Amino acid sequence: MAQASVETKVHSAMARFTSAEARAARALLGDYPTLGLAPVAEFATRSRTSAATVLRFVAQLGYASYPDFQRRLREELSERIKTPLEKTPASTSKRCGAFLPRFTAKLVENLNDTVMRVPQAEFEAVCALIADRRRNLHVVGGRFTDSVAAYLAAHLRIVRPGVRKLEERPASRADQQLDIGARDTVVMFDIRRYDPDLERFAAAARKRRATVVLLTDIWISPVARHARHVLPCAIETGSTWDSSAVLFAMCEAMIARATEADWNAAKSRIESAEGVSPTSGDAKSKKRLSARSRGRS
Amino acid sequence: MAQASVETKVHSAMARFTSAEARAARALLGDYPTLGLAPVAEFATRSRTSAATVLRFVAQLGYASYPDFQRRLREELSERIKTPLEKTPASTSKRCGAFLPRFTAKLVENLNDTVMRVPQAEFEAVCALIADRRRNLHVVGGRFTDSVAAYLAAHLRIVRPGVRKLEERPASRADQQLDIGARDTVVMFDIRRYDPDLERFAAAARKRRATVVLLTDIWISPVARHARHVLPCAIETGSTWDSSAVLFAMCEAMIARATEADWNAAKSRIESAEGVSPTSGDAKSKKRLSARSRGRS
């Protein structure tokens, strides 16, 4: 590698840093590359360390001096600014690039496809349903979408009461469907290959007068027959696997929308949940695993 | 006027400049703002003037001193970097559009950010590790990333043997870490606010000579201290919640890559798994895991 970017170096050296150095590293990444272009004293203040620590941090990265480090930052900056338009990795590397950019480009395409496909009114209607606290909410996933369902349920549970994630195994779903009542909402996930069991489940839910929302692929799962709202997502990747990333993204959008829709109510719930959760953005490491080898020549 | 940008000031003062000053101005505009962040001497050389001229140029712009001028440049840079504005079909409606397109545009931005940040070699190294069947694989998620971890584990389990997803509760994780052996791989997820428990877990894993891979946000979880490989992901959405979508996408990319890397081996597994329920692979892998962990230290 001719020129590893400073940022890359920081990432790969992260493990070697002591806790004060890591604080400097994080501060730099948080305001990159600007903070590194400031004088040492300012860097130190803003990362709540000392000048000496910043110098050690820079040395650890392999630069001969602070000015040397800054020169590198400026060089990078020039390069980056020079090509502001062609920088989209999606466009540059679609045909022949590395795996990750290529794959990502496909996902972006899927996202755009999906956004075009889903009518705004439909999306808003679904969000409103999901945010409605008077309705209990049941979330059901298929074989490959179970974790996505879990993610949706986990977040909505923080925002509002009455959220339940149904178990994955079809056998236990049969029992659980007894809990579904009229005026409840059921969010289902089903992408190919479609699960016949889910269709039965959806039929039963509708019979109980629940409102069914379906997230599926663009070929539309048979569950749609029983659903009030359908959100079709693009899932193709060109590889062995279909992608659930768009379903996941859709869920995040729904969560965000539902939270924002009823902010005051959600806020207090979120805050009380925060209190329980572990806090420590800046946990100091209690361990020194090994002596660092410093001082090369 | 609140704060005229430096560039604007240069333009409007252009008439007042003497010829040497104008040379300095043109040089700055030609490599903006980088050249201004360099020391006076370098600015002078690269604009073929003298240090004194550069100082006069800066004074002419109305700045009290050269450092003062630089501070302004840095402030601008911070602001500007914050909105890199990649142009994507979805992002046309970023400002005022409907919720879903706006949200999606943000995710696309995050994806692009992340792809730029992650070195190709790092990604490939991680995929190779994950695909390596000689190593058992343990997957651990944090509070908000548990479902993402589950998704990764569920798919990898189809591709290869020896995959285990650890439970969410820290208490049970403590027991489970006993199964981690030397030459195992541990994939961890930790985004802010970071879970101090996960750092302890990572430290323990490393002590057992396992190789730790971390998926985190761009501010880098303290877990990184113990990790061999770190994949930093952009997670900001501008809303209440951080987004795990990029983590999810990264997982899909890893899954796709790992599958493709060892296609023949994966193929037969996938085919035989098609008919079988997803839970049945689990018993087998548990056996492998405990057998393995007794052997080495």
Add this chain to the structure above:
DNA sequence: TCTTGGCTGAAATTCTCGTTTCAGGATTGA
């Protein structure tokens, strides 16, 4: 041509900034 006024950059000066040192404090291993 000579003079004047002002621009320019080399060199001197000043002082800020980067660097090093060291002692106190924290952590680890015995």
Add this chain to the structure above:
DNA sequence: TCAATCCTGAAACGAGAATTTCAGCCAAGA
């Protein structure tokens, strides 16, 4: 628990930065 080791930041130090000075230079007008 105690010693050994390592991390950390305050302060001293020295290098190199910004700034100022000034003599030379050029252009324009007499």
